[in-house]
Amino acid sequence: MTQKKRNLQRKYISIIAPILLIIVSFHGLTYGSVFISLPEIWDVLSHKGEPFHEQIIMELRLPRILIGLLVGGCLAASGSLLQGVMKNPLADPGIIGVSAGAGLAAIITMVILPQYSYLLPIAAFLGALITSLIIYLLAWDQGTSPVKIILAGVAINALLGAITSGIMVIYSDRVQAVLPWLAGGLNGRGWYHFEFMAPYAIISILLCYFAIKPANIILLGDDTAKLLGQKVELQRFLIIILASLLAGVAVSVAGLIGFVGLVIPHIIRIIVGEDYRFLLPLSMIGGATLVVFSDTIARSWFDPIELPVGILLACLGAPFFLYLLRRRRIL
Amino acid sequence: MAALPNSLSGSLVELAGGENIASDFASLANYPQYAQLNAERIIESNPQFILFMGHGDPEKVRDGFIKEMKQTAGWQHLEAVQNNHFEILPPDLFGTNPGTRVVDALDYLDKLFQEAKD
Amino acid sequence: MMAAIQTDQITLNLGAFQLHDISLAIPKGKITTIVGPNGSGKSTLLKVITRLLTADHGSVYVQNKKTTTYKAKEYAQTVSMLPQSKDHLPNLTARELITFGRSPYKSLLNNQITTEDEAIINQAMQMTNTAKHENRLFYSLSGGEQQKVRIAMALAQKTDILLLDEPTTYLDMAHQLDVMELLYHINSKYNITVVMVLHDLQQAATYSHHLIAMKRGEVVDSGTPKFLLTAGFLRKVYEINARVLYEEDYPLIIPKINIKER
Numbered sequence: 001m002t003q004k005k006r007n008l009q010r011k012y013i014s015i016i017a018p019i020l021l022i023i024v025s026f027h028g029l030t031y032g033s034v035f036i037s038l039p040e041i042w043d044v045l046s047h048k049g050e051p052f053h054e055q056i057i058m059e060l061r062l063p064r065i066l067i068g069l070l071v072g073g074c075l076a077a078s079g080s081l082l083q084g085v086m087k088n089p090l091a092d093p094g095i096i097g098v099s100a101g102a103g104l105a106a107i108i109t110m111v112i113l114p115q116y117s118y119l120l121p122i123a124a125f126l127g128a129l130i131t132s133l134i135i136y137l138l139a140w141d142q143g144t145s146p147v148k149i150i151l152a153g154v155a156i157n158a159l160l161g162a163i164t165s166g167i168m169v170i171y172s173d174r175v176q177a178v179l180p181w182l183a184g185g186l187n188g189r190g191w192y193h194f195e196f197m198a199p200y201a202i203i204s205i206l207l208c209y210f211a212i213k214p215a216n217i218i219l220l221g222d223d224t225a226k227l228l229g230q231k232v233e234l235q236r237f238l239i240i241i242l243a244s245l246l247a248g249v250a251v252s253v254a255g256l257i258g259f260v261g262l263v264i265p266h267i268i269r270i271i272v273g274e275d276y277r278f279l280l281p282l283s284m285i286g287g288a289t290l291v292v293f294s295d296t297i298a299r300s301w302f303d304p305i306e307l308p309v310g311i312l313l314a315c316l317g318a319p320f321f322l323y324l325l326r327r328r329r330i331l
Numbered sequence: 332m333a334a335l336p337n338s339l340s341g342s343l344v345e346l347a348g349g350e351n352i353a354s355d356f357a358s359l360a361n362y363p364q365y366a367q368l369n370a371e372r373i374i375e376s377n378p379q380f381i382l383f384m385g386h387g388d389p390e391k392v393r394d395g396f397i398k399e400m401k402q403t404a405g406w407q408h409l410e411a412v413q414n415n416h417f418e419i420l421p422p423d424l425f426g427t428n429p430g431t432r433v434v435d436a437l438d439y440l441d442k443l444f445q446e447a448k449d
Numbered sequence: 450m451m452a453a454i455q456t457d458q459i460t461l462n463l464g465a466f467q468l469h470d471i472s473l474a475i476p477k478g479k480i481t482t483i484v485g486p487n488g489s490g491k492s493t494l495l496k497v498i499t500r501l502l503t504a505d506h507g508s509v510y511v512q513n514k515k516t517t518t519y520k521a522k523e524y525a526q527t528v529s530m531l532p533q534s535k536d537h538l539p540n541l542t543a544r545e546l547i548t549f550g551r552s553p554y555k556s557l558l559n560n561q562i563t564t565e566d567e568a569i570i571n572q573a574m575q576m577t578n579t580a581k582h583e584n585r586l587f588y589s590l591s592g593g594e595q596q597k598v599r600i601a602m603a604l605a606q607k608t609d610i611l612l613l614d615e616p617t618t619y620l621d622m623a624h625q626l627d628v629m630e631l632l633y634h635i636n637s638k639y640n641i642t643v644v645m646v647l648h649d650l651q652q653a654a655t656y657s658h659h660l661i662a663m664k665r666g667e668v669v670d671s672g673t674p675k676f677l678l679t680a681g682f683l684r685k686v687y688e689i690n691a692r693v694l695y696e697e698d699y700p701l702i703i704p705k706i707n708i709k710e711r
Contacts, residue, residue: 003542003584033371056371059405115391118398176332180367188370190404213560217552219539223501223532228606229525229553274539304356304372 010272017285021069024289028065028296029057033303063194064186068292070194070201071186071250072260076287077208078246079261080268080279084215085239086146089269092262093247095153096240099258100160101131102251103182107164110178111171120181121196121252128248131156136240143233145222149240184257184310186295193253200249204242205284211239212276219274259313260287263320333373338364340384340425343433347440352376374405380447381409381417382425382440389419416447452510453477453610453642459497459507466493467666468504475659480636480643482653485663486687491646492533492614494663498644499530499612511610525553529603531596533614533646543590543598544583547573550605573604576635593624597631604635611635613645617652625649629656654678654700662686674700 030036036044036053043049044057075093082091093099105127109120116123135156139148168175180187214235217225225232247261264286265279272278291309294316298307334341336351341364344351352368353359355376359366383396396419400406411417423429424436452474459471468490475481483491496502498509500516509516511528519527529550538546550573551566574580577597582590587598596616603611613632617625633656636643647653653660654674662670662677664686670677678700683691691704 002589003586006586033369033375052375055374055405055408059408060370060374063404115395118395118402176365180332185367187367188403190402192402192404210557213555217549220546220549221532221537224538226501226521227499227525227530227532228549229522231521273541275541275545299369299371304353304359304369305362306367306369308367 006273010278013268013271013282014278017282017289021285021289021292024293024296025065025069028068028292029061031296031300032056032061033300059190063191064189064295065292067189067194067197067253068186068295069288070197071254071257072264072287072289072291073284074201074204074246074250074287075257075260075291076264076268076283077205077280078243078250079287080265080276080283081208081211081215081239081243081246082261083265083269084219084274084276085236085243086149088146088150089266090262092258093243093251094157094258094261095150096244096247097131097135097153097156097160098128098244098247098251099256100157100164101127101129102248103127103256104131104160104164106181106255107167107178110181111167111174114174121193123252124255125200125248125252128251129244131160132240132244132248136237144236180308181255183308184255184313185298185306185308186254187299187306187308189253197249197253200245204245204249207242208246208280208284211242212280215239215276215280255308255310257291257310257313259310259317260290263317264290266324332365333368334384335359335362335364335366337362339428340382340420343425343436343440344382347437348444349380349440352378370403370405374408377409378411379414379416380444381411383417383419384422384425389421393419418443451477453512454498454644455510455513456494456498457508457510459494459504459509461493461497461502461504463493463502466490468493468497469666471507471666471668473661473668473671475642475644477642478636478640479658480633480645480656481659481661482657483644483646483661483663484648484650484653484686485669488665489663490666491663493666495530495612495614495644495646499528500524501532522553522556525606525608527608528610528612529606529608530612531599531603531614531616533618538587538599540586540588542584542586543579543601544570544574546587546598547579547601547605550602553606569607570605573601576604576639577601577631591624593620593627596620596624596628600628600631608641610642610644613643615646615648618648625652632656650678651700651702655698678702 026038029041030038034056036057040049040053041057044054049057078093079091082093082095083089086095102124105123106120109123110117135149135152136144138152138156141148168178214230217228217230218232218235222232250257265283268283268286269279272282294312295309298309298312301307333353336342336345336354341351341353352373353366400412406412421439424432424439429436454475456471456473459468461468471494483494485491493502497504498516511519516524547570548562548566551562551569571580574583577600579594579597579601582594582598587595590598600616617628620628629652632643632645635641657674660671660674660677661668662682669686670682678693680692683689683702689704691702694701694703
């Protein structure tokens with residue numbers, strides 16, 4: 001790729017991506033069990049709509065789309081940061097234990113302590129963060145390296161996965177309730193969930209601005225970055241915590257959604273290059289678009305059943321990786 | 332997650348004289364017992380009664396369930412919620428197969444529906 | 450003569466990499482090359498000087514200050530290094546990479562590239578003759594040009610001292626000479642202290658003012674190339690039998706070989 005081509009692609013996608021996002025959002029507002037046309041949506045927004053439409057749009061679809069945007073944006077941002085800081089183009093928020101931690105916390109809350117099931121988002125969020133911290137501390141030995149973090153992550157993921165499975169086996173009669181959450185979806189997510197996640201999500205997204213420069217320098221290599229006077233260990237730690245916050249917020253509300261954090265940054269990187277000034281914001285937009293669009297499909301195509309969006313996204317994952325295999329250059 | 336008419340609980344409801352909103356949907360006829368119903372369809376159907384199958388002591392779990400219901404999108408508009416027509420079903424009769432006590436389960440539902448009619 | 454860098458009894462034991470009681474001085478404003486057989490600790494020493502590794506005992510003084518007293522960015526404004534490890538650089542344009550050389554002067558709140566920065570970047574490109582590749586992506590350049598871009602990035606740090614760990618090892622002959630001439634020129638025109646590790650003894654002797662020979666983690670000899678480069682030196686440090694000739698000031702090391710008559 002030449003610099004000219006890269007710059008051109010950056011220009012194009014900076015225009016196309018936000019437009020796609022807006023289209024996909026309106027698509028989500030109009031489609032569902034009931035098709036609500038754009039003029040009817042306008043009526044609702046100006047308080048002149050049918051009560052049934054108003055319920056659907058204002059209580060169900062609007063918050064759900066907003067949540068989908070935040071979830072997709074946070075997961076993609078998390079994945080893109082991790083891929084740089086862990087020097088692994090196939091890194092994904094699961095690597096730092098976010099999914100395993102949130103999953104275990106969710107299982108414990110829903111299955112063992114059902115009287116507290118309304119605390120699920122908080123429990124999942126804390127589970128995600130605490131697990132990331134544990135993994136980081138385990139990997140610490142006068143500093144860390146991506147390899148050590150990955151190893152610690154594998155160990156903890158295995159452990160938490162085993163405990164989670166164990167609980168599911170012991171309480172097998174109660175497992176029904178947890179499965180949709182584990183599959184990842186936005187069913188029933190409304191204003192309550194949006195209000196829960198919005199402050200954390202927005203703060204985390206704003207913090208991403210400060211991660212751009214350090215993340216770019218870390219791309220040069222640990223040694224080179226240190227020779228440029230960067231406190232690489234500290235920066236890596238902070239970026240991992242930020243990635244964990246971003247993913248934790250998303251997973252706490254949407255359950256275990258995979259694929260977005262791994263694939264969206266990968267695709268965007270192929271188009272715009274590794275520079276986080278472009279990679280990060282465009283990944284966020286890409287992730288948001290993907291999740292909202294997939295969720296709309298997941299809740300409309302199989303009416304009256306809702307498919308958890310995590311399953312749909314996982315189905316998209318397989319062909320994508322096969323495509324990557326066929327490419328000459330994996331990156 | 333909703334229990335369909337062909338599940339044990341769903342079947343009991345129909346025997347007790349209730350109508351499962353899921354039975355409105357022809358495509359679900361052959362679906363295995365439980366399904367994630369689209370929230371929009373639930374609101375559209377506007378059930379008069381919501382029965383929760385929990386797995387703890389109903390008394391303890393009730394508060395938690397109420398809080399969770401408030402969180403769930405759109406549910407505060409449901410007639411059942413506004414009229415307080417929801418019930419946490421005892422897990423020993425409805426959570427797992429009650430065996431010979433299935434008659435007790437039916438009685439429970441019957442009593443519930445009778446009280447609601449008044 | 451002022452020493453740009455001084456080490457005092459540096460000792461480090463990392464198993465494979467060891468340094469025993471290294472005390473030396475690097476003359477200011479000159480080109481010093483560290484030579485020696487594989488595993489003698491040359492790269493390790495550079496890493497200790499640049500604080501990528503920490504010694505078990507001993508201290509390093511740069512411009513008469515202990516290196517432990519420098520803050521991270523401050524040190525990066527004093528000493529720059531081209532590591533040997535081909536840290537996989539991202540595929541950015543030459544100019545974008547060289548711009549990273551200004552990082553030690555940027556902070557969280559003051560992170561914009563100023564016109565002054567641009568001027569320094571331009572100068573670095575001029576010094577290395579890489580301005581013509583300004584907008585070309587790094588991996589589209591030849592090995593030699595890539596090396597010069599990396600040197601330009603180090604020069605953009607505007608340090609008084611430049612360290613290079615085997616800067617010519619992966620280059621073909623033409624590019625090797627290119628880089629050596631460049632370093633010589635940078636040193637003579639801008640008075641930058643250059644310290645490098647080289648494998649090619651002939652190159653080292655030609656382009657350096659001062660040589661330091663290491664073997665098995667110790668300094669075994671130091672001095673001017675003319676003074677150092679003798680058959681005895683080669684036997685002591687490299688354990689080879691060879692004689693040294695000079696052809697127009699360029700040293701030729703002629704080893705004794707054992708090839709039978711064909």
